[in-house]
Amino acid sequence: MARVYLSLGSNLEPKRYLNAALMELRERFGVLAVSPAYRSKSVGFDGADFVNLAVGLDTELSPEALNEWLHALEDRHGRRRDVPRFSDRTLDVDIVLYGDLVLQGEGHLDLPRKELRHAFVLKPVADIAPALVHPVSGRTMGELWAAFPAESEPLVVEAL
Numbered sequence: 001m002a003r004v005y006l007s008l009g010s011n012l013e014p015k016r017y018l019n020a021a022l023m024e025l026r027e028r029f030g031v032l033a034v035s036p037a038y039r040s041k042s043v044g045f046d047g048a049d050f051v052n053l054a055v056g057l058d059t060e061l062s063p064e065a066l067n068e069w070l071h072a073l074e075d076r077h078g079r080r081r082d083v084p085r086f087s088d089r090t091l092d093v094d095i096v097l098y099g100d101l102v103l104q105g106e107g108h109l110d111l112p113r114k115e116l117r118h119a120f121v122l123k124p125v126a127d128i129a130p131a132l133v134h135p136v137s138g139r140t141m142g143e144l145w146a147a148f149p150a151e152s153e154p155l156v157v158e159a160l
Contacts, residue, residue, distance in 0.1 A: 004066065005097040005129060006055045007113065007121045010090055011042060014051035015160055017077050017091045022055070022160075024073055029057040035124035038155040043118060047088045051158045054096070054124030063098045067109045070095065096125060100135040112136060116144070119153035 006025075010017045018037065026032055033056035039049050059066055070093045078090040096113040103111040112135055115121040122145055125132070130142030137144070 001058045001060055002099045004057055004059055004095060004099070005125050005132070006057070006070070007052060007092075007094045007096050007115065007124070008055060009050045009052040009092045009120070011048040011050040012078075012088050012090045014158075018051060018053065019160055020077055021073060021091055021093060024076075025055060025057065028069070029059055032057050033128040035127040037158045037160050038120060038123060039158040040120045040153060040155050042088075043120070050120065051160075052120040052124060053160075054121070054128055056128050063095060063101065063103060063109060063111060064105055064107075066098070067095060067105070067107050071107060096121060097132070097135070100133075102135055119148060119150060119155050122148060123150075123155055 008018055008021055022032070022034065035054040037051050037053040039051050042048065042050055061069065074091045074093055094113055094115065095109065095111060096116060098111050101111050103109065113121065122141065126141040126145035130140060132141045134144060
């Protein structure tokens with residue numbers, strides 16, 4: 001079993017799609033650690049605000065198999081893949097950390113996920129796993145968040 005941290009985001013009906021994703025993740029993986037949800041500006045394109053959160057779970061799936069399962073989850077909830085990569089979306093689910101693996105693979109599998117440099121990914125992970133050590137930098141998520149210039153990427157807690 002591996003401990004995995006995911007980033008979930010949506011800017012099209014986020015409450016609907018994030019809650020649906022959490023339900024499916026619980027059905028498949030059991031108990032989840034779930035961070036608060038945060039509203040933030042879209043990154044990489046001019047779009048509606050995103051709502052993001054992090055989930056910690058245990059899985060027997062390989063990183064590749066988990067990534068495929070997550071892509072199918074996105075697809076079941078209306079994720080369009082015929083539009084530019086940085087665009088509005090119903091559901092975006094990425095593996096941020098998979099144990100202490102450092103890996104790049106197909107399907108945008110990038111461990112640890114580079115988006116940890118953004119508040120909308122780092123803060124939720126730090127909320128649920130502050131002592132978790134980044135496999136490359138050697139710093140904990142709590143240390144990384146404490147050093148982050150939070151005013152540069154404002155987050156607002158969002159009720160789901």
